[in-house]
Amino acid sequence: MASEGGGEAKPMAEAEELVGNNPSQRNWKGIIIALLVILIVCSLIVTAVILLTPDSHINTNPKFMFDDLFDDSWKAQGVSLKWISGDEFVYRNGSDAVVKFKATDNSSTVIIKNDTFSDIDASRYRISADLQYALLIYNVNKRYRHSFAAKYSIFNVNTKRASVELKPDSSMREATLQLAIFGPRDHQIAFVYKNNIYYKNSYATEPVQLTFEGQEGVVFNGIPDWVYEEEILQSHEAMWFSPNGTHICFATFNDSAVQDVAIPDYSVEGSYYAIRKIKYPKPGSTNPTVKISVINTNNPSRVLNLEPPADIKAQRDYYFSSVVWATDNKVAVTWLNRRQNLSIICICNAVTGSCSENYRQTSTAWLRPHIKPMFAADGSKYFIQLPYSQGNRGKFPHIAVIRADWNGYPFVQSEAGGVNKVQEFLTSGPWEVTKILAFDQMTNTVYFLSTEVRARSRHLYSVSMGSAQDRTCLSCGLYPNCTFYDATFSKNQKWYTLHCLGPAVPRVTLHSTTDEIGRKVVTLESNGVLRKRVSATQWPTYRYRDYTIDGNTYWAEMILPPDFSEDSKYPVLLDVYGGPGTQKVQETYRANWATYLASTEGVIVVSFDGRGSGYQGDKVLYELHEKFGTVEVRDQIFVAKELAKIDYIDETRIGIWGWSYGGYVTTMVAGEGDGVFKCAAAVAPVVDWRLYDSVYAERYMGDPHHPKNSRAYDAANAYSGHRIKEFSKLEGNFLVIHGTADDNVHFQNTALLNKALVENDIDYRVQFYTDRAHNLQGQKTKRHLYRLLSSYFRVCFEEPKKEGDDE
The missing domain is CATH 1.10.287 (Helix Hairpins)
Structure with missing residues (x-):
């Protein structure tokens, strides 16, 4: 022109x-x-x-797309490390090499090159205490949530050769092991083969078999059965070396009287499918029995059994929840009754096998799982989270100090309902100590994580004995937009790695406890490339709203589209879990399906932690005591109705989805017929708690054989006669998804729900994934799953056409 x-x-x-x-x-x-x-x-x-000319107010950056869900470059890199001394740790760096890092001079030494792993296709490793040998783990065959079977090659760090296979007999060509760990002395090794424990005093010695009664799938030594791995230990290890490596304490699980669950396997060749059986105790049925033993590695023929206390043993049915070494010769075992409202910590002599009760705790509901003592280096005392009264706010977990040898010690009265006395509480307030990390005996300082700033955050603190309540936050305000932390400490507690988990892109830094508060020594992982990528992407924003229910404040997290405007109308998807003691609203970095929905589909994704959720004290937690399917369901309906009142939310386009317990809550919501939700999707839902495992269900709901508890189980049934009819109000907009090989929430749940819906002439949709377990593993499976869910909610959230619109 x-x-x-x-x-x-x-x-x-x-x-x-x-x-x-x-x-x-x-x-x-x-x-x-x-x-x-x-x-x-x-x-x-x-x-x-x-x-x-582009409008300066219009963001032209790319959005977080569907394919980005399966692109690992969006995942933040962490640093999985193991402290090996007072100032050294080993970790696998971004190039997959194993590196030794020395904190005092910030020096790094490669001890295993990355091509060592690729040579044998090894995916994991373990390093010996003296750094002379490593176990390279390959041919990994995952079993349950934590466990796997694999082959182990012994790698000589000095010669750089991996030529010896770890096996129970040198005459064997190779062996698939269920577990192998190094001890704390030199390069001693303990491993499990066909459910029996073997021990090697060094690289060069022949293995010695320590147990003989192991039976695959029935009797387990040194590794847990299914229910202990999933619900109690949350680990695939059930043997523990003493600090000097002289003793091994181990558990033996006998599942011979536990009933089997049959899981079909359709992947086998031939005309007939196979059946895989798992010992799986259900509520009210026979549980596995357990015994704890200790063995001297210098005299392996002598095995000592550590007996539970009389009050526990008299109940005949009991669990152990933790094993922790106090000294080289003393070990603490925490025992738990089947109802899980009585625990007793016993301290046992590993030389004689004698045990004495040290601390007893009771509860009118249940005792928090996965709490274990942390001992001072000299074994004289330990620190443990116990409930501490905060007036009308109820009790919150705080750091209690308990003497390990308490004869004649002037204790103060315990706030935890225990018979023994607590020496002192080091923290107090209407917030929770979530993890005790370390105790520096030289300075009498305890390091811990807590929710003191707010329930959805985690910060690192220190507190000194003798000046209880005078604590220091070591991470507050340290990095911009970092409010959720974890940490690991060196063996002398003089160094720690600080892991910022969000909400900004995570980073890992090294710090010294002797320097000024928060001073960074070095950055171990900055995720700089990811940080730039996120800043160049249209990323969702987060908004938090509080709601008051029965006098308590609960928080909802709203994930908003990047181009969000309060003048527009948006659909809402409620992302729910709702299980007791859990938390969905956390200030962490995420690049997941919710990120995609908000960024690309223009959906506001909301999570709400209501009654029964975690990290808000016992009063909130115990709202679910013997009441599954009540307040946690009603609270999700409540918050959906409250959201519907907001001007920028389209009250006609509200959906809900959840997985596992979240699938249960979603199914219960669908059965309420309240009308606030237009559509719902439940993945791997529990529909009847009599079908779940005994440890979890009985912890919260009790024994279903008891008349009172039986009524509670009936009321919590998601497909009961009166409730199933309400599904019709969703007008077919209910989707249920399940894997046929789910060992956790069995496909039986969805099968029974399907039967009830059909018998009541209710339309719905179902998708099953053949031979897939609870997490629906596999990238192709995950891609299919999220494509299905995206399409399902996209159709649900389509705005109705107005009169006069073109056809």
């Missing part, structure tokens, strides 16, 4: 000169036309510039 304007200007200039000499010859009509043409051309130029 500029060249056209120039072409018209020259003739016009010449005409003006000629006309100037002869005014009577002026062409007024031509002048006006020319001026109009110029104006039109200029207006076109201005319009084009306006249209082609």
Whole structure:
């Protein structure tokens, strides 16, 4: 257009000169036309510039797309490390090499090159205490949530050779092991083969078999059975070396009287599918029996049994919940009754096998699982989270100090309902200590994580004995937009790694406890590339709203689209879990399906931690005592109704989804027929708690054989007669998804729900995944799952066409 304007200007200039000499010859009509043409051309130029110039308020960065869900580059890199001394740790770096890092001079030494792993396709490793040998783990076959079977190659760090396979007999060519661990002395090794424990005093010695009664799938030594792995230990290890490596304490589980669950396997060749059986105790049925033993590695023929206390043993049915070494010769075992409202910590002599009760705790509901003592280096005392009264706010877990040898010690009265006395509480307040990390005996300082700032955050604190309540936050305000932390401490507690988990892109830094508060020594992982990528992407924003229920404040997290405007109307998807003691609303970095929905689909994703959720004290937690399917369900309906009142939320387009316990809550919500939800999707839902495992269900709901508890189980049934009929109000907008090989929440649940829906003539949708377990593993499976869910809710959230819209 500029060249056209120039072409018209020259003739016009010449005409003006000629006309100037002869005014009577002026062409007024031509002048006006020319001026109009110029104006039109200029207006076109201005319009084009306006249209082609980006609006400074419009974000042109790419969005987080569906394919990004399966791109590992969006995952933050952490540092999985093991402290090996007072100032050294080993970790696997970004290049997959194993590196030794020395904190005092920030020096790094590669001890296993990355190609060592690729040579044998090893995916994991363990390193010996003296750093002379490593176990390279390959041919990994995952079993349950934590356990796996694999082959182990012994790698010589000095010669850089991995030539010896770890096996129970040198005459064997190779062996698949269930577990192998190094001890704390030199390079001693203990491992499990066919459910029996073997021990090697060093790399060069022949293994010695320590147990002989192991039976695959029935009797387990040194490794847990299914229910202990899933619900109690949350680990695939059930043997523990003493600090000097002289003794091994181990558990033996006998599942011979436990009933089997049959899981079909359709992947086998031939015309018939196979059946895989798992010992799985259900509520009210026979549980596995357990015994704790200790063995001297120098005299392996002598095995000592550590007996439970009389009060526990008299009940015949009991659990152990933790084993912790106090000293080289003393070990603490925590025993638990089957109802899980009585625990007793016993301290046992590993030389004689004698045990004495040290601390007893009771509860009118249940005792928090996975709490174990942390001993001082000299074994004289230990620290443990116990409930501490905060007036009308109820009890919150705080750090209690308990003497390990308490004869004649002037104890103060315990706030925890225990018979023994607590020496002192080091913390107090209407917030929770979530983890005790370390105790520095030189300075009498305890390091811990807590929710003191707010329930959805975690910060690192220190507190000194003798000045209880005078604590220092070591992570508060340390990094921008970092409010959720974890930490690990060196063996002398002089160094720690601080792991910022969000909400900003995570980072890992090294710090010294002897320097000024929070001073960084070195950054171990910055995730700099990811940080730049996130900043160059249209990322959702987070907003928090509080709601009051029965006088307590609960929080909802709203994940908003990047181009969010309060003048628009948005659909809402409630992302729910709701199980006792759990938390969905956390200030952590996430690049998940909710990120995609908000960023690309324009959906507001909301999570709400209501009654029964965790990290808000016992009063909130115990709202679910013997009441599954009540307040945690009603609270999700409540918050959905409250959200519907917000101007920018479309009350006609609200959905809900959840997985596992979240699938249960979703199914219960669907059966309420309240009308606030337009659609619902439940993945791997429990529909009847009589079908779940005994440890979990009985902890919260009791023995179903008791009449009172039986009524509670009946009321919590998600497909009971009166409730199943309400599903019809969703008008077919209910989707249930399940894996046929789910060893946790069995496919039986969805099968029974399916039967009830069909018998009641209710339309719904179902998707099953063949031979997939509870987490629906496999990238192709996950891609199919989230494509299905995305499409399902996209259709659900389509705005209805208005009259006059084009067909």
